[in-house]
Amino acid sequence: MDHTTLTGRDAARFEAVSTKIISDARRDGIAMTESMVARLPSAVVATLTESALSEAWAKEARDLLPEYAEQAERNELRAKLESGDEEALDQFAGLSPQRRISAARAAGLDGGRKVKTPTAPEGDEKVRALRHVMTLPASARIAAARKLGLTL
Known part of the structure; x- marks a missing residue:
């Protein structure tokens, strides 16, 4: 179903159906879009008829939407x-x-560790940092520049 061409009551019903499905999926940690919802038969039926949304939409999403199943x-x-x-x-x-x-x-497991991103120095501090890096041997310059946040 092309949800972008719906008008009037059908558009309002699709909006309600898609909002419910998207919020239910988000609660389960799954990102969905309106175009994904439009590909679900139960969403189409609920939109074009005045019947309630079937709870089978999640199974349909797993079966018909590879991106949903993967998430x-x-x-x-x-x-x-x-x-x-x-x-x-x-x-x-x-x-x-x-x-x-x-x-x-x-799977989204990162061990709970946060990677510390160095902040690049500003103004005079940056000039001092660059001068310090330039005094180092060539083999140590890149590592020192990265440590100080002086990367491009």
Whole structure:
């Protein structure tokens, strides 16, 4: 269904249906758009008829929208890993370290660590920092510049 061509009552019903689905999905940690909602049969039926939205929309979304299914699977994996589910932990244990890190990042697990981003110095402080970096051996200049936040 092309939701952009709806008018009047149909547009209002689609707005209500999409708002409900998007907010329910957001509550579950899944980002959805109106164009994704328009591809769900239960949303189309609820929009074009005056029937209530079927609770089957989440199953339809998993079956018909790969982006929804992918986000839902990542959220489930993250929840299982955070809760210490043995099966999920065993799956991770069998992966190589590189794949384990990639899978953890894809699932949104970052270990709770925040990466500190250096702030670049301003004005006179920047000039002093540059002069200091220029006194260092060539092999240490890049590392020192990055540490001081002087990267391009």
